[in-house]
Amino acid sequence: MSAEPIEVDARGLEPPQPMMRILEALASLPAGATLRARTDRRPMHLFPILTERGYAAETQEQTDGSFLTLIRRA
Template identity: 40%
Template structure:
């Protein structure tokens, strides 16, 4: 399924130490409307998050960028 285009919430997580980035993502997902998606910016690949998203019914798309930073869109599966 493609990500929804209705609205976007952004989280800037670069420079935060674990587990704070994961905690912020989980808190944001709890309030995410079905027709919205979350974009997170982080300076490391959040591997533990991907399994959590799969179990929780979310899809994601990750893009890497220069300098080891990642942009990840997360949305609820239909």
């Protein structure tokens, strides 16, 4: 059974605070769980760090113009 997803709402924050919130939350992400991060923009600077830490990420634009990024262990 996969662990419950963790939700991070980083909308309304100035860079680099969204990245900090997401990376801090990832540190406590249980094995097999997914982190769902909501941001105002596509988190371009986050992707290389996620790859370096062994995570896979997928970003989708939402109807309200925000972005939802799903992050899990690669």
